[in-house]
Amino acid sequence: MVQYSLADIFFEHQRGSVMGLRGWRSIGWIGAICCGGLLGVMLFTLEETAFDRVAYLQRQNNPESGEEPEKHHQSQQLEYATDVGELENLGAAIREKRKPYLQRMKPVTPALPSKQQLFRGFIYRLRHSPRCFLYPAVLFSGLQWGAQITFLTFYLSVEDVQYYAPPWNYSDKAVAIMGVPCLVGLLVGIIYASVFADYFVVWMARKNGGILEAEHRLWLILPSSVIGSLGLLLFGFGTSKHSWGWGVPYFGLGCIGFTWGCAGDISLSYMQQVYSEAILECMVGVAVINNIFGCSLTFAAGPWLDKRTPIEVFSVLAETMDGRFLEFDVVEASLEDIQAALTTGTVTSVQLVAEYLRRISIYDCHGISLNSVPIINPSVFKEAAASDDRRAAGTPLGPLDGIPYTAKDSFKVKGLTVANGAAAFEDLIASTDAYTIHALRAAGAILLGKTNMPPMAAGGMQRGLYGRAESPYNANFLAAAFASGSSNGSAVSTTASFAAFGLGEETVSSGRSPASNNAVVAYTPSRGNISTRGNWPLYSLCDVVVPHTRSVSDLFGLLDVIAQPDSVTKGDFWRHQALITLPQPWQDKPSSFYNLREGPAFPKLRVAVPDMYTTNANMGGGDIDGVYVSDAVLDLWSRAKTDLESLGAEVISVSDFPAVTHYEAYAHIGSEDKLGMPKNWKQVERAQLPALAWHEFLQENDDPLRKSLHGIEPQNVWPFRDKSDPQVQFFKTENAVLWDNLSEFVTELAAQEPPITTQYQVPGLKQAVTAVEELRKTLLEDWMAKHQFDFVVFPAVGDVGHADADVSVEHARHAWTNGVKYSNGNQALRHLGIPSITVPMGVMANKFMPVGLTIVGKAYDDVRILRLGYLYEQASKRRVVPPLTPQLPTTFFRVETQHGRPHLENMKCLSTSLGDGGNIEVAVSGTVKPARGNASQPFVQVHVDGEIVPEIDIQLSEEDSQVYSFISTVAVPAPPERPAREEVQGKTARDRIMIMVLASVAYGKPTGWLGFV
Template identity: 30%
Template sequence: MSIQTPRPLWRRRGAACSAALLLAGAIAVAPSLASASPTTPPLTIDLATAGVPEVRTALENGELTSVQLVQAYLDRIRDLSIGGPHLNAVRSINPDVYEEAAQLDAERAAGTVRGPLHGVPVLLKDNIDAVGMPTTAGSIALADSFPAEDAPLTAQLREAGAIILGKVNLSEFANFITSGMPSGYSSLGGQVLNPYDASQTPSGSSSGSGAAAAAGLATLTVGTETSGSILSPAQANSVVGVKPTVGLSSRTGIIPISSSQDTAGPMVKTVYDAAALLTAMTGIDPEDPATADNPLVDVDFTEGLSETALEGARIGFVSSNNALYQAALGELEAQGATLVPVSVGNTSAPSILVQEFKRDMNAYLSRLPDDAPIKTFDEIRQFNIDHPEGRKFGQVYFDQGAQVDLDDPDQLAAYEANRDRGITETRAAIDSVLESHDLDAIVSNSGTTGVGARAGYPSVSVPIGYAANNQRPSSMVFLGTAWSEPALLSLAYDYEQAAQVWRSPEQINPSLFRCATVEDAWSDAACLTIPVPGSGTPTDPVDPEPSDPGTSDPEPSESPEPTQPPAPSEPGPSAPPAPGPGTPVAPSTGALTDGARGGISVPDIVIAGSAVLVEVGERYAGTTVNGWLYSTPISLGAATVNAGGVVSFVIPADVEPGAHRLAVTEADGTLIGWAAIEVLAPGTPNTAGLAATGGEVLVGVGVGAVALGAGGALALMALRKRRVTA
């Protein structure tokens, strides 16, 4: 097999994996990871930018093993998705990931390589079945919904040698539970953040796929689309997204919206990676009739990539005033393309998504094991009615879908007429433009997303740069007729290699990632003053709660009893140093008056030697603050407030048990607030803390924290928070 290696799109830099950090939020990780995790050697590749060629070369040359690569990605997930900027992109980790990686290492050592993705880690959107992990679609109702077998897509990736690293968060039910819900939010997974700008939407519904791909949390990432759910987050997160022809890849084993429009596709850093992943995803599935006539089953999309594909090509373009898009059009011309202005119509046929939703959801659920907790569309809807935390924004589309009855002849006839008309008109709109102007493809800034989705035609989104005023990403979308993926990928590849515009989130927005790059987490420059001293015992996960402003959060469900990691040997209690240049000054005890009480929120109870999550408010996000414990002031060090307004401190192991006051100050010593907290001796079961009601429940970035030690073991500390008002 000939393998084309593209030129890198970035400057090489050393990998930036910090020491083990205590992680705010919660992620589901299987207990088997505790004993199996290896030590990661110094990396020869930068995971922030590495794609398939770099990873494959490192594996082939013996620079690292797949097991070590898995551990490196888990470290990165720990540092970026759960800790640091708290992207919240990753939902769960494959419980057998180390065993599967070790098996692939053994096969490689024996001279067997399954395919071009042998040993390469992949993250799946959490609406795609993979054995050993629940497929949740971000819904509380499906939190324990385990499939009996892999989706065919997942099985094909394994056959190609890929390692299923885990699942990523998404807009709940692929953004088809209700209207008005923020992109990237789900009742089970919480809110995904955009790694380029945490104040901006990650878009969706493949929000976690886009954020994980951009942040380098796996080599490859898979998303799904019904209408815009790959292309839109690809643009928002500055990654390459491929929305394939409906039928290129199996949809069996994927939680659906619409069998007429659903498809899965790559969301990755480069066009080459997209081509490599799409090659492994392509196939014919007897259970999915749309794949029956797939003519691209045996095509290796990487072999068709060319840096001269644009030379002599005719490209129709939909006009846009976006300056980056205008520059991208100029690059197409510079590469030899002829540009033709076009407009692409759409259809006036009503959407058929609601009409197909219940039918297709029931078809998926019927494949689950007999003991699955949820087996029908109506059961999901009723679960959400019975559990309001599962429908904070409502469930409009479930309510509408519940009214659809395709066994009714009149409803069926109306649905089929709208479906057929919509497909016919959108395909004609695209094909007529391509044919009348003799075009190889149509490009737009994003204006062809809807028509391409309704037609079931392929699109490839490629980054085109970052706005001069705010550095937010933009993309260009290549649209073609059915089964034109080879041409679209090659055209996009030529542009990408010529333009060389992609930059990692760490390059565009370094301030968001500074917490994950400090070498000494106890230094004055540290963003997090909480290296975890050793590994703990894993427990069942506590799922993160959303931090959506303007919504009232429900009382969290009962959390498992926490397992405490070993107490740190340092830092012990220390009186604050004498003031000097740059030295934080503790507020006097007299300053902690009842009038100054509040401003922060803390757990009622914390165990000495463990970390405590303190909410100081989003207005302090990105600022460095200092923590103090009273009555004798004990410095808890400096830490940076994350995007959710939460900061973490470690309570020294030898603090005297009993009632204390925890205060937080700004860097100049200004008191932000203080709150009462009870410190228990190390090793004390925190059952009292779990039983306490504590007043109003605060859910900021989650009601749990996961500690990941240097060896990779996990310990979950359930924290019941209370709101302290000023």
């Protein structure tokens, strides 16, 4: 039997040793006598059977092979016989002549003849039998038994330590009596797994048309899982809560005994039914898995067990039994998943922050070095701890409380730098929060860090102050479009699960393009739907905030917070201007955006698809030339079209998309008047308007060291001055900001009469804003109404650029091709204020790079656009997890959150070069002060560059009854030297060593600390 194995004998020995030390010395002898007695019974009373199953089955299946037809027919009748007499006849037919006792009891007897004789047969089984270890039912049964061994070990350890000591002070007899509820539960479990289980599977077979299936037995596992989890929790909490009395842990032991008595046997019976023809090999497999898993887990968990309280130990076991603890991981975790984990106490916000920082350290700073989050919020653990305290007090701020996120470096975050990717503003400190940061802070969300971008957001994948983010899908390709993808860090950090979501921005396609290349969702709102106050502007008429999420559902949860009215308009161009009247935003907004998940699909949906984005065209070099579309994107579109049609949509190809084609025909310097704008307006938008917008931003921020554009070196704002540099070689001059004259523009405009000191005073602005609004109405909305189109959809890009487009002229030329340099729709969508949502459409077969599907609609029809985005996502489910940033082994542990956290004080970290080829010695030290009323010895966990420092390398000592000090010294590799093209001017997390310290005490929440050297 599987129970009679080395592991079980070992635990009998351990139990005997413990009881012997406590005075129950006979326990060891009784165990040895029982084992010896069972061995004697097996050797001297259980004879070996000699039934040749193979030969018997051959006779049944092949009557022609020597057996007379009549006898074969009789044997078939015997096979289907069901009454007692027939069964007796069957037994008589196959029973061999009885042999003498000694011959029957031989420990070794010759094997029956078969095709595989002696050594050949042994080799055959040796080669093929290990396959059974991978059979699902064998793995399930072996792990079930191994888990039960682990549970028993933990119970014995707790019983030994806790119940002989205060406050229980049990005697030997009282400890022994604790086995009674286990025995009662065990007997009930045995009856449940045997008699009741047999009745149950027969009943299920009758319900199943007379067909008995092995899986019917698995339903019986579910109650044992719930009862076992309940028992573990009751025993753990009951042991720690002496005031609850002895009944609670005793009842818990009864539930544990019940599960011990039935779960393993049910899984074993299931395995025997599934693999009845290979039962011997499978039993061996179960025994091996049982021993390896049970013993390994027990010994591996020993140090952890010594430091944990009964509540922690048995809470973890309970969650392991019902599967919730092992299933949670930050990778791909939705906002609702994370909120549920925080609410149930599965994790704390401090632990979430630590887990995300581990991923950033291992994947973003080292290893593949994605470099998407160069700035880490130094207060992140303090903010997470405050969230945990609010939750413990029952006063969370909202559904995002405690959830970490990232924001582009263009968002103001009070107390952090807001460099906007430019060296000129490396030390610019934000005096206030941007509106979206303020809204998220008020909702309790935790800013983890700020994400990478090119200088001033004026491009896509040019390397800025902190470099650029790289692709977690394929290192050979770009994480965003080269000409417009400045929110590349936000999209990369979101798709790689470095945070729950990210905040980006868009002026041309800087939010959509990174979303497409990283299989995340991007929403570009109608004007005024999300406040842009507190964000660095670029082209004020175009700028919008773009949330990045891994699903449309997560986008809904985020919009519930950030798509709220902002009472302050200054700093948001469209909401503050008084030149024209805009519609009120969100007139049809639901009470919660999550409600958009409910309801039927759109009836009689008509969707337009511009041919220029879904057919091969010439490889154009300018906006009005043909759009490059790769075959791989066409394949993805073909599948997306089918997905849309599955929603009942009529997908209609159209030869023209006026909002883009007509706009691009005249959106050039000197031709703007044909679009209703002032002549040469494009130059004004790239000169006077950004100069005034940036000057106003700096004045409003009021940093004493940088209050205006005056005195700024243009080279430090936009460093790409060499026109032969592949990063800008193919950049159209008329689209470039006039970097060298920004300060002069501000001075000259202020000297005019009357002075021009704000964007709203620039001549021609009213004509321009009126024109872009009218263009959208005529070129898009009237066109859609004329043809009765509900939406326009198209692939977000025609192809993705190569990662070395910053150094390779050939690849730069491709990266700057129409259809590749921007997201499709180019400048028109943002200039005209056209809302959209981009949802993952799949992965290109030839490059393993994601591509998105963009859905656009009429202005202020955002709710319906979001709804269709959700429906398409659910019908397609094309998001693919990035392969270069897989899950890490989790470091979560269950805590009892109603108790206080310790204080980490006097924290120091120092580094010293070891001079041995690049290693650095890192020393981190500090003191841990337990919360008031909790004097337990703290547990300290140290992470260096994402790796956990072994406990043996952490020296913890007690200074007095209320303070513990610790120090840890480890040698780690120094940050590697980067190739010249990857070197950055700014100070990034990538180029430093990250140290995290987590401290907790018995029953308490963890406290975190973050440092860099």
